[in-house]
Amino acid sequence: MTTPVLEAKSLTKRYGRVVAIDGSDLELYPGEILAVIGDNGAGKSSLIKALSGALVPDSGEIRLDGEPVRFRNPMDARAAGIETVYQTLAVAPGLDIADNLFLGREERRAGPLGSIFRMLDRKHMRSEARRHMSDLGVGTLQNIRQAVESLSGGQRQAVAVARSAAFGSKVVILDEPTAALGVKEGNRVLQLIRDVRDRGLPVILISHNMPHVFEVADRIHIQRLGRRVAVITPNSHSMSDAVAIMTGAAPPPEG
Amino acid sequence: MTTATDFEVRNRDSIGLRVQHVLHGNPVLGPLAVLLVATVAFSIVNQRFIAAANLSLVLAQVTVIATLALGQTLIILTAGIDLSAGAIAVFSSILMANFCVKAGMPGVLALLLGLACGTAMGALNGFLVTRIKLPPFIVTLGTLTIFFSLNAVVSQSETVRGADMPSLMTWTGESIRFGQFQVTYGSIVMLVLFGFFFYALSWTAWGKHVYATGDDVEAARLAGIRTGRVLFSVYTIAGLLYATAGWILIGRLASASPNVGTEYNLDSITAVVLGGTSLFGGRGGVIGTLIGALIVGVFRNGLQLAGVEVVWQGFAIGLLVLIAVSLDQWIRKVKA
Numbered sequence: 001m002t003t004p005v006l007e008a009k010s011l012t013k014r015y016g017r018v019v020a021i022d023g024s025d026l027e028l029y030p031g032e033i034l035a036v037i038g039d040n041g042a043g044k045s046s047l048i049k050a051l052s053g054a055l056v057p058d059s060g061e062i063r064l065d066g067e068p069v070r071f072r073n074p075m076d077a078r079a080a081g082i083e084t085v086y087q088t089l090a091v092a093p094g095l096d097i098a099d100n101l102f103l104g105r106e107e108r109r110a111g112p113l114g115s116i117f118r119m120l121d122r123k124h125m126r127s128e129a130r131r132h133m134s135d136l137g138v139g140t141l142q143n144i145r146q147a148v149e150s151l152s153g154g155q156r157q158a159v160a161v162a163r164s165a166a167f168g169s170k171v172v173i174l175d176e177p178t179a180a181l182g183v184k185e186g187n188r189v190l191q192l193i194r195d196v197r198d199r200g201l202p203v204i205l206i207s208h209n210m211p212h213v214f215e216v217a218d219r220i221h222i223q224r225l226g227r228r229v230a231v232i233t234p235n236s237h238s239m240s241d242a243v244a245i246m247t248g249a250a251p252p253p254e255g
Numbered sequence: 256m257t258t259a260t261d262f263e264v265r266n267r268d269s270i271g272l273r274v275q276h277v278l279h280g281n282p283v284l285g286p287l288a289v290l291l292v293a294t295v296a297f298s299i300v301n302q303r304f305i306a307a308a309n310l311s312l313v314l315a316q317v318t319v320i321a322t323l324a325l326g327q328t329l330i331i332l333t334a335g336i337d338l339s340a341g342a343i344a345v346f347s348s349i350l351m352a353n354f355c356v357k358a359g360m361p362g363v364l365a366l367l368l369g370l371a372c373g374t375a376m377g378a379l380n381g382f383l384v385t386r387i388k389l390p391p392f393i394v395t396l397g398t399l400t401i402f403f404s405l406n407a408v409v410s411q412s413e414t415v416r417g418a419d420m421p422s423l424m425t426w427t428g429e430s431i432r433f434g435q436f437q438v439t440y441g442s443i444v445m446l447v448l449f450g451f452f453f454y455a456l457s458w459t460a461w462g463k464h465v466y467a468t469g470d471d472v473e474a475a476r477l478a479g480i481r482t483g484r485v486l487f488s489v490y491t492i493a494g495l496l497y498a499t500a501g502w503i504l505i506g507r508l509a510s511a512s513p514n515v516g517t518e519y520n521l522d523s524i525t526a527v528v529l530g531g532t533s534l535f536g537g538r539g540g541v542i543g544t545l546i547g548a549l550i551v552g553v554f555r556n557g558l559q560l561a562g563v564e565v566v567w568q569g570f571a572i573g574l575l576v577l578i579a580v581s582l583d584q585w586i587r588k589v590k591a
Contacts, residue, residue: 054477075479090477092467094537099463104479106460118459150279 003066005030005202006051006082006171011060013046020046021057022226028171033193033203035213038223039246044206045175047223051204052084052173053077064170083168085160087176093149098122098129100148101163132166133158136195154185158192165196172196173204178212190216210239222246279586282531282539286546289529289575290553297557304560307435315430317526317552318442319344319507321545322500323519324526325448326377326493328544331527332456333469333489334536335391339380340497341519342402345512347373348501349406352415352511355424362421370498376402377494381487399520410513417509428506441503448496452541465489469536525572526551529579533587550575 004027013021021043028034038044049055051062053071062069064080071077074084091100102125108114109121129144138158148156157177164172174193178186186209193216197203207213213220214234222230222245230245230252237245237253244250278285298305323340330337351369354360360368376398383394417425427441456462467475468482476482505511530547532539551572558568 074477078479084477086477088471088474088477090474092463092470092474092478092537094466094470095463103463103467103475106463108460117454118461120458120460120463122458147280150276 002029004028004063005065006204007063007066008047008051009061009063011047011050011057011062013050013055013057019226021050021060023060024223024227026051026221026228028202028204029219030202031197031200032218033197033205033216035205035207035217035220036223037207037210037213037220037242037246042223042246043226044223048084048173048175048204048206051077051171052082054084078167081168081170082173083164083171084173085157085164085175085177087179089156089160091148091156091160094147096145096147097133097151097159098126098144100159101125101129101132101166103163105167128166132162135199136162136165136192138162138192152185153180154182154188157181157185157189161189161192161196165199165201168201170201171204172201173206175206176208177205178207178209186212210242213242214239222252224248275586275588278582282586283543283546285582286529286531286543286550286579290546290550293550293553293557297553297561300557301560304557308437309556309560311430311437313549313552313556314442315437315439315507316556317548318439318445319500319504320519320522320526320551321548322445322448322503323497323523324530324544324548325445325452325541326496326500327523327527328530328532328539328541329452329465329489329496330391330493331469331524331532331534332465332536332539333486334472334534335384335469335486335489336395336524336534337380337391337490337493338395338520339376339399339402340395340493340523341516342399342406343373343376343494343497344501344504344519345516346376346402346406346409346501347498348504348511349410349415349513351424351502352420352505353409355420356415362423365421366423366502369501370495373498373501374491374495377497378487378491380494381490384490385483385486406513410511412513414510414512414514417505417511420505420511424502424511425506425509427503428509439506441506444499444503448499449541449545456540461485461488466537469538471537522551525576528576528583531579531583533583534580535587538583538587 006028008024008026010023010025011021012023024043024047026047036044046055050057053074053076056072069080092103107121107125109119113119126144148159161177178189181189190212193203193205205217217234220232220242221228222232222242224246232242241250245252303309323344327337327340347369350372351365354365354368355362380394380398383389384391427444428439430437430439456465464480464485467478467480468485472482526548527544528534529550530539530543532543554571555568558571
């Protein structure tokens with residue numbers, strides 16, 4: 001059996017008496033899209049935050065390529081190659097597309113201009129940004145210097161996904177990427193997610209949208225009451241099965 | 256709702272929308288237009304306005320406020336506000352003067368120590384905002400009162416004459432001639448600082464982080480920016496700029512007086528707002544602020560030359576501020 005790229009073992013997180021994650025496991029294998037579904041309060045967000053470094057679990061273990069890792073903050077996880085697109089997108093609306101792609105890891109000019117005057121290499125960052133965007137088939141955004149706030153919801157999502165795909169070397173985590181989008185833009189983003197996987201990056205997709213989950217996911221992780229109750233595939237189960245397991249109306253399948 | 260499909264950019268906007276987009280992309284255009292129109296209008300009303308001597312005077316008059324407004328711009332870009340700007344400037348000028356006169360320090364030492372004190376005051380604001388996590392308005396309201404009170408203690412409400420200080424202290428008030436124009440060294444210091452921060456904001460990672468932090472602090476943090484550090488650096492640098500304004504103030508008044516500067520806070524905020532920087536953070540820049548400060552100077556001076564009573568100058572500038580803020584609100588509503 002192949003080693004999971006990313007693996008969580010009995011993660012636990014408590015807030016006072018509230019248990020957000022109750023000994024949850026998760027495995028993400030190379031080249032797959034793993035959807036994580038669950039009712040509100042099932043601990044999806046907390047689980048994902050633990051994997052992306054935004055939350056430090058009380059106990060349990062996270063392994064990346066089989067090696068135990070500890071993330072104290074999102075920077076640690078990013079340095080390890082895990083890129084997360086949060087539901088809030090984490091983009092700076094006033095900055096342009098290129099600036100947003102390189103936000104937090106700007107590149108400086110070579111030579112004394114960069115080392116002494118700290119001058120950014122805007123030209124290089126813009127051409128790289130253009131390349132990353134067209135790699136993912138979002139080349140229709142002609143102007144890389146356009147402010148992100150002047151983009152539509154789907155375009156902003158595309159910027160955020162492109163950023164994670166450009167810099168994530170191991171895993172891309174997407175939190176509700178289609179939640180605020182119309183049908184057409186939502187489908188476009190689903191295609192982006194497939195493109196990211198086809199470029200060799202495994203994806204964790206958190207979503208409430210069952211049709212979307214069943215359309216793109218290779219496997220579906222069902223979270224309930226803080227732990228993983230089942231892993232199914234779109235072929236083995238129907239959407240209503242998934243919802244039933246998720247809400248506790250049906251028992252989880254054995255094995 | 257937008258119906259843009261397949262991430263294409265729409266190209267069928269009304270004229271109003273296009274103006275909104277242009278102003279959104281180039282926030283300096285609005286203030287620049289106001290400045291030019293005002294200059295032309297005041298020159299028509301009174302030809303003395305456009306005379307080199309008068310324009311030199313306007314520049315000298317706005318130098319202190321512009322320097323304060325530069326620091327204020329950095330803070331407002333992070334969605335903060337600094338009510339202690341004027342207090343730090345005046346207190347720093349009093350400290351510099353007293354380092355010279357009472358402690359007998361040489362000019363260079365007194366200046367450096369005064370700048371260090373201003374920086375420390377800014378750092379205190381930054382500490383309270385980032386570590387104790389208090390709102391900037393409350394923090395600087397508190398430190399404003401504290402700095403003015405310390406100012407009264409240190410100065411014993413006495414003005415130190417410029418003649419009693421080393422010449423370095425009043426150097427900022429001396430001027431050089433460029434043809435018909437007389438420019439003070441203080442103004443030159445101010446313009447160099449504006450140039451420096453224009454560069455720092457648009458060409459360095461620090462600048463991008465200042466904008467990102469002001470835009471959406473949580474998003475910036477998730478993008479991996481250490482927002483606490485960015486905010487602390489901004490308040491600290493602002494403190495240094497205010498202290499520099501204090502030095503320029505000594506040259507401008509040819510003295511260090513503890514009783515000036517109560518209106519400096521609001522004037523600096525006025526300049527920033529008129530310059531098109533958004534009070535909600537993340538939008539604007541220092542060039543706008545320089546123009547904003549000049550607008551204030553041009554209006555005060557121009558109205559005076561036009562024979563308008565002093566009391567109405569404040570009225571006109573207040574009106575301008577309201578228009579500027581309304582315009583900002585409108586521009587921020589720009590949609591894809």
